[in-house]
Amino acid sequence: MPSWVSSSSVRQRQSRDLITGFTSIRDLLDGAIQPGSLANVIGLIRDCRLPIKTKGADYKAMWTIYDLSTQHDGDTLDINIFWPLEHIPDVGAGDAVLVKQAKVQRFKANALSLITASRTVIHVFAASRILRPPNSARSALLPSKRHKEASLPTDKECDYISIFYHSISKDDLPDDEQFKTIKIQSLNVKDKFALLQDVRDGKFHDLVVQVVRDPFDLGDKITLYVSDYTENSSFFNYTWEGVRDLDLGESHGYGSQGPTSSGKQWIGPYGKKAMQVTCYEPHASYIRSEVKVGSWIELQNVQMKFGRNGAYLEGYLREDQNARSHRIRVRAFDISDEDNKDPRLKKALRRCRDYLEQKKADLERLKTDEFGSKRKREEPEKKVKNTRQRRKEKREQAQARNQLECRKEQALDLNPLVTSESMNTPITTVEDILEPIIYEPLVNGEVVRIPLPFVCRKYRAAVRVVDFRPCCLEDFACRHRVPLCDHMFSDDENESNTTDSPATEDEAVLPSRLVWEWRFMLQLEDAAPKTKEPSRFWVVVDNASAQYLTDLDASDLRQDTETLAKLREKLFTLWGDLEERKSREIAARKAAAAAKKRRPDDMPPLDSSDDDDVGHRDTNADGKGKERAFSNKPFSCCIMQYGLKAREDNPALVDAGAGKKWVRMYGLFGTRICS
Structure with missing residues (x-):
């Protein structure tokens, strides 16, 4: 020492x-x-x-x-x-x-x-x-x-x-x-990695693949069906109709018509994109404990050759005879691991994502047997005379409109705590927003009037909130499903890869997690209605618009009481005591409904009556109803019009492809509560 x-x-x-x-x-x-x-x-x-x-x-x-x-x-x-x-x-x-x-x-x-x-x-x-x-x-x-x-x-x-x-x-x-x-x-390393589309008989390859059906345990070995979503002409062709799984009685799983039913789950893909791999010990033990249907794995040194019937190319993963110890040549990937930068896996996940999108489109075509054509809708071109006088008149008219709009906004006494984008854009009334759009093309020298179901247009409006859905603030946030491997894709790719309700088999292909997002609707009416019964319409507030509106991130509001309190305070600035009134009206409706269900011997005296009118009306001393005044201030907001496809059973109303019609929708955007 x-x-x-x-x-x-x-x-x-x-x-x-x-x-x-x-x-x-x-x-x-x-x-x-x-x-x-x-x-x-x-x-x-x-x-x-x-x-x-x-x-x-x-x-x-x-x-x-x-x-x-x-x-x-x-x-x-x-x-x-x-x-x-x-x-x-x-x-x-x-x-x-x-x-x-x-x-x-x-x-x-x-x-x-x-x-x-x-x-x-x-x-x-x-x-x-x-x-x-x-x-x-x-x-x-x-x-x-x-x-x-x-x-x-x-x-x-x-x-x-x-x-x-x-x-x-x-x-x-x-x-x-x-x-x-x-x-x-250490530099003498031969890269044996190959895509399934490139594997050939008699070669040894490394593969990065997904397990697309439940592993079949044969005791001393395990059979896998794997895919990397590339196609090889030497593989079995899985068709859309009548896809059946592996027959447990056949050693190699292929009959005259392909795999037969065994109750095992098959999650795709269809076509010549999947290959059978037989794995022997010690690899089989690892697969039993770490691999299941949907797993992404790496297989090393897989021998490629045609199966017993000589019809289809298969893989074989055997024990390494030359190794001093039992080396495992199977590795399961954790696709939720953000530090996993294996580019081979990243590319395979992208191919999988592209396959699922194509599969969804193909299934739609199989259901309808015909393709819906999108009707070309264009705004009519305005003929403008290219003269100096006409341009001058337009400038003067625009200045006059701007001055008029400024005076109108001052008279409306808009809520200064609610702001919107495009403050220089003139205010559009609710009546004008809801007015149907007529397209008038010139056909054979005659003007043809075609009512459009919707147009993609944006407005700036002065409105007040008169109702909201869902009725309970705790339901303003809902759960949303996103793939676990989002980090594998760039930002623009993530948008096309998210889904609210994925199919069961697609969930096994790309596992996902649940996140919270905003989703609610507001009923609006004009800040200065011209009639006693003003027009009202519903606008959708999606996650991005709600985040901008409230400056809050969505969460489980039934558990997150702090965010719920902040949301209630923010929305009070927007709609005043509307939530309190709505809660009282809902309670009154429930009480009225309960009163109607009482037995005759439980009924009150004949000279008494229940107040069935529990909407936006109060009752005077003389018993006459009057419209309840809104206490919330009107505000400026941005609204966009768009269309959605909905199912339609009436063939006369179908205008968006087979069994579909266009539905006119409105959405809130670019509006912010500054309090």
């Missing part, structure tokens, strides 16, 4: 807590930290694989390290580094490494290892320059192009590196020449 290290110091450094915040390799391999968690370790380089290019922008390198806890039993820990080439340090045998915030992973059924995450920091100390204690090892720290000054190791960590390096056994380290040979040989 060196004279500068006391026995108590050695025992302390060899204890399970090597240094505060760090974990020994022995504890990590024994499961002290669960896969998916972050860990800090310190070790010595024993083996190294030089960086190789991945399918993405990064390079991959792998280091093998050991520490005081494993120096005598031969166990080591692998560190997988996915960084740009210029950020990966060049290490030598015996160099000390300090790793912070690396993710613990279990690759297939092998021992635990580490993989770099977005926050991972790695520092390397050159072995030849590490001074003996009590000197610090900071002078041996190699410069880093990746980490900033703030992430440099502390003085305490540098002092420990010096003690650690001069305490650990180095008997099993290769010499410099051996280590250089190991590094050079």
Whole structure:
């Protein structure tokens, strides 16, 4: 033992807590930290694989390290580094490494290892320059192009590196020449990855695929049906009509008409996009515990050949006879892991997403047997005389309209706490918004009047809220389903990949999670109605518009009382005491309904009566009803008109394709409560 290290110091450094915040390799391999968690370790380089290019922008390198806890039993820990080439340090045998915030992973059924995450920091100390204690090892720290000054190791960590390096056994380290040979040989890696469309008989390939039916366990082996959503002419053709699953009585699953029914779930895809793979031990054991229908997996060194009947190409994954240990060549991906940057998986998920969109369109065509044509709707072109006088008149008319609009808005006394976009746009009345649009094209020299079901148009209006739906504020937020692998797609791709109610089999293909979003409706009337019974209409407030309106994010309002209180306060600015009145009216309706159901002997005296009118009317002393005045101020808002397709059983009303008609809709946007 060196004279500068006391026995108590050695025992302390060899204890399970090597240094505060760090974990020994022995504890990590024994499961002290669960896969998916972050860990800090310190070790010595024993083996190294030089960086190789991945399918993405990064390079991959792998280091093998050991520490005081494993120096005598031969166990080591692998560190997988996915960084740009210029950020990966060049290490030598015996160099000390300090790793912070690396993710613990279990690759297939092998021992635990580490993989770099977005926050991972790695520092390397050159072995030849590490001074003996009590000197610090900071002078041996190699410069880093990746980490900033703030992430440099502390003085305490540098002092420990010096003690650690001069305490650990180095008997099993290769010499410099051996280590250089190991590094050079690590580059001799043949990429055997292939898409299913490119696999050929007699070849061995690596695959990234999805399991598209329940694995079939045959005891000593397991049969998988997999797809990466590419097509191969040598695969079985799964048709749309009468798709039947694997016949458990047939060894290879193919009959004269294809797979027959076994009750096993088939989630697609259809066509020649799926292949059968037979997996033997030890891979079968891993599949039993980690793989199910819908799982995305990597298969390595799969042999391709035609099956027993010689009709279709199949895959076979056998035991590695040349390996000293039972190496598992199956790995299940976690597609919800944001640090998973495997470009092969990302591309496969995109193909899967594209297939599901195409499948949905194909099913619609199969249901209708005819294609609905979109009717071209255009605004009539206004003939404008290109003269200086006409332009001058238009400018004068526009100025006059603007002055008139300003005077109108001042007279309306709009709520200053509610603002809208396009404040210079003239206000449109509700009557004008609801007026049907007539298209008048010239056909054979005659004007033909065609009423349009809707037009895509935006308005600015002065209105007040007179009702809302749902009746309960707690129901203003609803749950929405989004795919777990959203991070795999860019922002513009995510929009087309979300769905409120995915089909059961599509949910198995792309698993999803539930999030909360705003969804409610407001009934509006003109701020200055011209009649005693003003026109009213409903506008939809979607998630984005509601976020802008209230400056609040949707949540479970039955549990999130704080957000519910903020929402109620915001909407009070918009509609005054409308919620209170609506609550009283609902209670009155329920009381009236209960009174009608009472038995005759429970009825009140004949000279008494229930008030059935519980709408927007009060009762005077003379018993006559009068319209209840609204207390909320009118406000300026932006409204858009659009159309939606709805089912229609009456053929005379169908105008949007087979069995569909257009429905005119209105939506709120660009309006904000500033209080």
